[in-house]
Amino acid sequence: QSVLTQPPSVSGAPGQRVTIFCTGGRSNIGAGYDVHWYQQLPGAAPKLLVYGNNNRPSGVPDRFSGSKSGTSASLAITDLQAEDEADYYCQSYDSLGVLYVFGTGTKVTVL
Amino acid sequence: EVQLVESGGGLEQPGGSLRLSCAASGFTFNNYAMHWVRQAPGKGLEWVSGITGSGASTYQPDSVKGRFTISRDNSKNTLYLQMNSLRAGDTAVYFCAKDVTPTVGNWLDAWGQGTLVTVSS
Numbered sequence: 624q625s626v627l628t629q630p631p632s633v634s635g636a637p638g639q640r641v642t643i644f645c646t647g648g649r650s651n652i653g654a655g656y657d658v659h660w661y662q663q664l665p666g667a668a669p670k671l672l673v674y675g676n677n678n679r680p681s682g683v684p685d686r687f688s689g690s691k692s693g694t695s696a697s698l699a700i701t702d703l704q705a706e707d708e709a710d711y712y713c714q715s716y717d718s719l720g721v722l723y724v725f726g727t728g729t730k731v732t733v734l
Numbered sequence: 735e736v737q738l739v740e741s742g743g744g745l746e747q748p749g750g751s752l753r754l755s756c757a758a759s760g761f762t763f764n765n766y767a768m769h770w771v772r773q774a775p776g777k778g779l780e781w782v783s784g785i786t787g788s789g790a791s792t793y794q795p796d797s798v799k800g801r802f803t804i805s806r807d808n809s810k811n812t813l814y815l816q817m818n819s820l821r822a823g824d825t826a827v828y829f830c831a832k833d834v835t836p837t838v839g840n841w842l843d844a845w846g847q848g849t850l851v852t853v854s855s
Contacts, residue, residue, distance in 0.1 A: 659841040661779075668829055668845040669771075669779065680843065712779055716839045721795040723769065723781035723838075 626651060627713050627726035634732040635703045643729045645696045645713035651724055653694035656716040660689055660698045663710040672711070673698060700731070708733045736760040736844040738830045743849030750820050750853075756813040756830030756846055764788065764808040767833035769842060770815045772826035772851075782828075783815060787836030798824075820853045827851075 628646045635641040645658060652658055657676050661669040671680055673689035676696065686701045696715075700707055713726035742754040754770070769784040783804035784793040792804050803816040813830055827850050831842040 657841075661842075668847050669831075669842075670845070671841060671843045674834075674841045674843070714779075714841065721781065722784060722793050723771075723842075725771075725779040725781065728778040 626717060626721070626724045627715060629711075629713060629726040629729045631727070632730045632732065634734055636734045637703055637705065639703050640699060640701045641703060641731060642700075643698045643711055643713075643731070645698070645726045647694050647696075647715060647724075649694065650719040651715045651717040652691065652696060654718060656718075658689065658691050658696035659714045660687075661712045661714065663712065665709070669712065703731075703733055705733050707731055736832065738832065738844060738846035740828065740830050740846045740849040743828065743851045745852045745854065746820050747855050748821060748853055751816070751818045752820065752851060754815040754817070754828055754830075754849060754851070756815075758811045758813065758830075758832070761832070761844075763806075763811040765836055767836055767838050767840075768804075768806060768813045769831045769833060769838075770802075770804060770813075771829045771831050771842070771845075772824075773829070773848070774823075774826040777826075780826075784833070784838045785813070786838065791838075793838055817851070820851075822853050825851060825853050 660673040662672045663669045676691040677689045717724040737759045827848040829848045830846040832844040
């Protein structure tokens with residue numbers, strides 16, 4: 624039912640950079656709506672990671688950064704650390720009924 | 735500190751009903767829209783209902799429209815989700831989440847720990 628598409632998994636060694644892409648359409652990201660990102664650690668609730676495309680809440684390390692262009696957005700994690708191993712979800716607003724749309728989710732594995 | 739504590743989950747038969755609650759603290763409850771988001775076992779996140787800060791407007795996707803009703807009691811700082819005509823596909827952990835303004839269409843900056851709803855005979 625998700626209308627935002629993410630890769631199922633990405634991986635990287637400690638210290639490396641990984642990027643997660645989130646692809647939407649003309650009724651959500653492409654319509655100019657902002658993209659937000661959440662981190663879900665194993666067995667925990669989601670936590671806001673990035674809001675308004677590229678803003679971090681207080682306490683989120685600057686290793687996490689977001690960007691948006693056209694109908695897509697991305698989340699970059701630099702200096703990858705073991706504690707970054709989690710599921711990551713993008714989210715936007717959609718004008719065609721399902722107001723809050725989430726991405727399919729991406730599992731980040733630290734090798 | 736913002737706290738959201740869900741309750742009311744459990745095992746229910748297909749066609750049955752459940753009412754979830756979310757007790758909020760640490761912020762001025764009626765100043766923020768609130769939502770329910772669910773996660774089926776091993777699956778991703780799905781938004782299932784939202785309500786404005788005043789409670790005047792509610793929103794649901796077609797997947798639950800007519801079966802689920804979101805409401806809030808601002809005098810008790812509590813959010814509710816009444817779920818009727820439950821189906822096996824409604825089995826999920828249900829999270830309560832806080833919006834960042836009184837209206838919908840933004841992001842969710844605080845989440846509860848979730849309550850598990852299992853629909854099975």
